[in-house]
Amino acid sequence: MTTWKETLGTSIPPVLGHEIDSYEEAFEGKREGRIESTVFAEMRLRRGVYGQRYDNGQRYDGEETRALNYPCGDLEKGPDTVWDAPGMMRIKIPWGGMSTAQMEALAEVAEEYSDGILHITTRQDVQLHFVHIEDTPDLMRRLAAVGITTREACGNVVRNVTGCPRSGVCSTETFDVTPYTQAIHEFVLGHPDGQNFGRKFKIALSGCDTQSCGLIRIHDVGGIARTREIDGELKRGFEVYVAGGLGAVPYQAQLFEEFMPEEEILPTIQAIGRVFARLGEKRNRMRARLKFLVKKLGFDEFKRLVLEERAVLDEDHRWTAFLADLHEWDDKPLKPAAPLPEGDYPAEFAAWRQDSVIPQRQEGYAMVTVGLPLGDLTSVQMRGLIELVRKYTGDTCRSTIEQDILLRWVSLSDLYDVYKDLAALGLARAATGTIADATACPGTDTCKLGISASRGLIGELNARLSAKLETLDPAVRNIRVKASGCFNSCGQHHVADIGFWGVSRKIRGQLVPHFQLVLGGQWANNGGSYGLAIVAIPSKNVPEVLDRVLDHYVADRQGDESFHDYVTRIGKKAVREQVKDLTEVPDFEQDSSYYFDWGDYRRYTVADIGKGECAGEVVESTEFDLQASEREVFEAQTLLDSADVSGAADIAYRAMFLAAKALTRTQNPAVGEDSEVIVGEFRTRLYDTELIFDKYAKGKFADYFFRAHDEVQEKVPASADLARTRIEEAQLFVEAAHACFDRMG
């Protein structure tokens, strides 16, 4: 029978073809037991082949957790990951750039191997879901034949290098960062210095510092385009930031160099990679990101080590070869610049134009954002977009970190025709980039770690806000709302104006889906500040909470005050008071809807993310004490907001201690009040027994508590960084305590 490998032949680059063949050959090794599950898992992850919810072979069906009896039996594709279970395929799209041939291949593989849906991610990748592992080699070959690789899309490597999708046509950029982003992508892909990390590594470049198209400050390495006059010559370079990251405990990136000449960007990344590979944590993946290494070493020492490493690197021609032609990736207009003809256009066109059309730096042209609900489009829509691109703009478009697609070089004269063609594809949605275009990670829909239905929630919010967008106060129109299904921040809730992350709560003995409300984040300025969770809201009440917070903002804002500034002025405590009554959960008999998550018709559970068998009693007092610990976390935040770092750090520790005490009392009601005894008992009864362990994070959250306890005993002076980190960690520890208590049944 003909195969894709034979059919595509030499159109697959030999290096990629060989790698894919090796990957496919490993299937046999795994089947025959010659390859360990952990080794095979890392191998497939580095090829972008990811796990997906229920791939451990069981699923809660609304009444009970049942086994999914796949035909493969015990064969695994990773630890606790069934071979036959469908998974997710992540496809790297460096700086979001796609040619129409690549779009065509993506549409085809989505249709044939997935469910006909292409999902654009917050890293400009494309993800396909429900993909069977046997289909992945051919899927990769078909993409490789058009110049797309899935290599290092996952795993402990440099992930997709992201870049501002407006580069080259944006009016606020210093220069086009596209060739630099592409050069980084090519340089780091498969580079030996990038193969021995303890954790993933993320890089982004942006053309300016004010917009958020690149979110530089949340990256391991981020660069903002800069120029500087040196010896009478205008030189290009980058303002470089390092060691940022969201995740469970977010860190703002730190300024590494105000101006790094363009020829230094690749060797510096290489040097950082070497230091990270040599000194970064390997065993405890929860502390293995670069941000933890920089914290451990101290920034100055880290920088010294990087510069030392840089000085001894062997010269590599690739560091500067790309500078010889910085226009290789330029896209040129297909149509001449011309104004939109005067005319009586429909109101829908005006609404779409307001949110979706951005003037280019080049007069007579515009960028058009194709808004994708929840980042999804069908293969048929993708093919429609291909036709549209070829008709109006040329051969390329770009995915964005807001999960949309950006068309560039649209002649203004074509705007109405573009609108009509997009409308015919169901892609002329108004509201792009507004509050009604909120984004979410996959959450409980497909993610193994999801706690709450972030996509379900955001789908609901978008529907409600779209319906009333035109009546909303202009001040709220561009507020960014983002949700994650758990604390891991894949939905980037920390840098949203209003963020949510999924948690569960046991209320009167029954599980209820909740979202933490996160305020204080800043989308602008490349993710200028990170928000903090202020209160857990029942999922059902989140839309009302959002309405209420926005209503207060509109009513109370001073002048042109931004939402971020408004929250800073009135304080999180005041916002918490505004929504206090909406934290209440009625009995199941009164309103059962609270006990179901958005878009899920099964009774809410966390059984699909992990199981535990703690024995529990003292239910009422434990619930009470856990709630008290949560209040303390919030109190710590308010103290931090008022610059009382010492008080904030102390109260954050106290929150952890209260939660630990509450859990310890379920195991030993006579534990008493002595803090050392409580900590010791907690270690013995909850930690050593692994009762507090998260299925994936293991004992990480309890380790936060032990470290904070040691710091308090050793009277380590509180700094703003320490207080902030401890608050984040206290929040996570309290959530882990809730989860442990949930598992106690």
Add this chain to the structure above:
Amino acid sequence: MGHSIEELQRIGVKFYLAEGAEPNLSKVIAAFHRWIRNSSVEGLLIDVADYAHVPEGPGALLVAHEGNYALDFAGGRPGVVYYRKHAADGDLAARLRSAARNALQAASLLENDPELEGAIEIGGDELQIFANDRLLAPNSDETEAGFRPVVDTLLDALFPGVACKHCRDQNPGERFNIDIKASQKSDAKTLLARL
């Protein structure tokens, strides 16, 4: 090509809903969850995906190991679809018949689900058959010539003695698909009984 088309496994059949049908996807998604709980349709049923937010998308998708069921809106026309992902037994005609049977079984369940209050009804005279495999079945005249006999065999069983019109989508970018319209209508239960 004759040999290749015989190897085709990724086959799908969609029975279009009656004109004017406006299915409530939330209720269909809830029904799919019940199907998983009760093993109501053939296959190892895994999960439900909600694509209600995607225009002309897969709508409500019931993911199974062997193939997927959906109430989808592709082409702007809602219909009940089943498409195979993994290899099935039998020759091509048997595999196509099996896919059609699964789609009809799903349609029949939806038509008779009391929670859906009769909102879902297939037209009973229109269906689409597609090959979800551009290697073995590119969208070409050759594929159509090779596939036509098994399509006719299926149609003879579904609509005995009834004339059927075929219309292949000629867009080379689209997967191979044929829309079929029979000159007589039958309900899902009747069609299912004929397979």
